[in-house]
Amino acid sequence: MSDTTPNHAGTPRKLRRNMIWILENVHREIPYHLHGLQTPLLPEKFGLAFKRPINILVKPSGKEARSQAGPEEKKASFVSVIAELGPRRTINTKTEGGCNDRRPEKGCPPLEGGTMTVEKEFLVGQVPNQKIVGSLAFPEVLNPSDVVQEDKAKTVAESVKENKKFIEQILHKNGAILFRGFGLKTASDFNQFVEAFGYEELPYVGGAAPRTNVVGQVFTSNESPPDQRIPFHHEMAQVPEYPSKVFFFCELASVQGGETPVVLSHLVYERMAKEWPEFVRDLEEKGLLYNRVLGEGDDPSSPIGRGWQSTFLTRDREEAEKRAAKLGMKLEWLEDGVKTVSGPIPAVKVDEAHGRKVWFNSMVAAYTGWEDSRNVPEKAVTFGDGTPLPREAVLACLKILTEESVSEPWQEGDVLLLDNIQVQHARKPFVPPRRVLAALTK
Numbered sequence: 001m002s003d004t005t006p007n008h009a010g011t012p013r014k015l016r017r018n019m020i021w022i023l024e025n026v027h028r029e030i031p032y033h034l035h036g037l038q039t040p041l042l043p044e045k046f047g048l049a050f051k052r053p054i055n056i057l058v059k060p061s062g063k064e065a066r067s068q069a070g071p072e073e074k075k076a077s078f079v080s081v082i083a084e085l086g087p088r089r090t091i092n093t094k095t096e097g098g099c100n101d102r103r104p105e106k107g108c109p110p111l112e113g114g115t116m117t118v119e120k121e122f123l124v125g126q127v128p129n130q131k132i133v134g135s136l137a138f139p140e141v142l143n144p145s146d147v148v149q150e151d152k153a154k155t156v157a158e159s160v161k162e163n164k165k166f167i168e169q170i171l172h173k174n175g176a177i178l179f180r181g182f183g184l185k186t187a188s189d190f191n192q193f194v195e196a197f198g199y200e201e202l203p204y205v206g207g208a209a210p211r212t213n214v215v216g217q218v219f220t221s222n223e224s225p226p227d228q229r230i231p232f233h234h235e236m237a238q239v240p241e242y243p244s245k246v247f248f249f250c251e252l253a254s255v256q257g258g259e260t261p262v263v264l265s266h267l268v269y270e271r272m273a274k275e276w277p278e279f280v281r282d283l284e285e286k287g288l289l290y291n292r293v294l295g296e297g298d299d300p301s302s303p304i305g306r307g308w309q310s311t312f313l314t315r316d317r318e319e320a321e322k323r324a325a326k327l328g329m330k331l332e333w334l335e336d337g338v339k340t341v342s343g344p345i346p347a348v349k350v351d352e353a354h355g356r357k358v359w360f361n362s363m364v365a366a367y368t369g370w371e372d373s374r375n376v377p378e379k380a381v382t383f384g385d386g387t388p389l390p391r392e393a394v395l396a397c398l399k400i401l402t403e404e405s406v407s408e409p410w411q412e413g414d415v416l417l418l419d420n421i422q423v424q425h426a427r428k429p430f431v432p433p434r435r436v437l438a439a440l441t442k
């Protein structure tokens with residue numbers, strides 16, 4: 001690295017050139033820099049990449065590095081990097097609302113020997129496919145701290161209850177949290193976890209997916225066939241009352257596929273507005289109209305196979321009409337089902353809490369996914385005035401959604417908590433068995 005370099009006490013001493021510094025517990029996507037030096041990740045062959053601790057190899061970037069940075073400058077940079085990185089971060093959930101902003105100028109002071117917190121409940125973790133958006137991890141990952149692991153008597157639900165406010169702060173900032181390693185095993189464990197937040201349950205009225213209640217607030221996630229991809233969507237974006245939060249729990253991970261990709265919706269809006277300005281202008285002016293034909297009874301062979309009875313939670317047609325009206329839907333009865341027409345509904349929403357626009361619609365999902373024996377995808381969604389959508393723009397949106405998304409394989413016991421205003425989700429096809437459960441709250 002240099003002819004002279006500081007040891008841990010900051011005293012310069014002679015070292016060989018090309019020394020490798022390995023820094024542990026740094027995030028793989030945060031670009032830490034020493035002046036004139038590169039900090040690439042250790043390659044896979046070291047068997048360390050993407051595993052915690054994630055290490056970074058610091059090495060000179062050739063002549064340029066040597067000419068730009070003298071020993072003193074390197075020393076100062078190195079010390080500042082170490083200060084920024086610190087050891088594994090512990091979120092202080094008990095004092096000052098904790099600290100989760102990794103930006104050096106905003107973040108916590110570095111922990112010294114991990115003694116910053118009084119009570120440690122959660123650790124900020126990492127997963128391989130996590131992204132850094134701006135300066136925030138997406139999704140944020142929370143692992144149990146050693147304190148929680150040692151305190152066997154304390155349930156995860158209790159930890160959640162005590163730290164609800166802090167978890168909400170993270171959710172507000174990052175949009176999604178992956179809780180990993182908390183030892184949840186069953187649907188009941190998950191239900192307790194969800195109930196610990198004390199949110200009001202949102203009845204799944206008007207949603208498209210076939211689901212079954214498992215226990216308490218917990219439902220199966222979309223039970224559509226495993227070989228089918230479920231496109232990106234905000235949960236229940238096509239009806240006026242949608243959940244503000246969506247919880248997923250992996251009870252049984254698939255051996256292949258079955259991820260639940262997530263994407264920050266404001267990024268999708270920003271890119272669409274930049275790349276398809278006219279289309280977005282039309283869309284903001286006209287909104288969207290969704291048409292879906294529901295069958296008599298559920299059709300598990302279809303990803304949108306909820307029959308009208310389970311869509312409106314009644315067997316009575318008049319009652320179904322009333323409930324549909326509340327959801328802003330009109331019903332036209334057919335011989336073997338009912339045609340629902342929703343909208344026009346705005347396609348873009350203002351995320352008031354963050355002061356930005358979000359791509360809050362099911363356009364791509366409907367246009368590319370609402371297909372079964374009763375529905376033709378291209379007719380499933382139109383502009384609010386009934387005119388067809390430009391195919392290229394819809395497909396471009398699909399590409400943007402995919403490019404901006406994060407797809408992390410499930411591990412059993414994982415809970416993924418989404419802010420349903422900020423984040424869209426999808427499901428990749430999988431090889432069964434797989435069991436991912438869901439809970440929707442107001």
Ligand SMILES: [Fe+2]
Nearest residue numbers: 233234235425
């Ligand atoms: Fe969903």
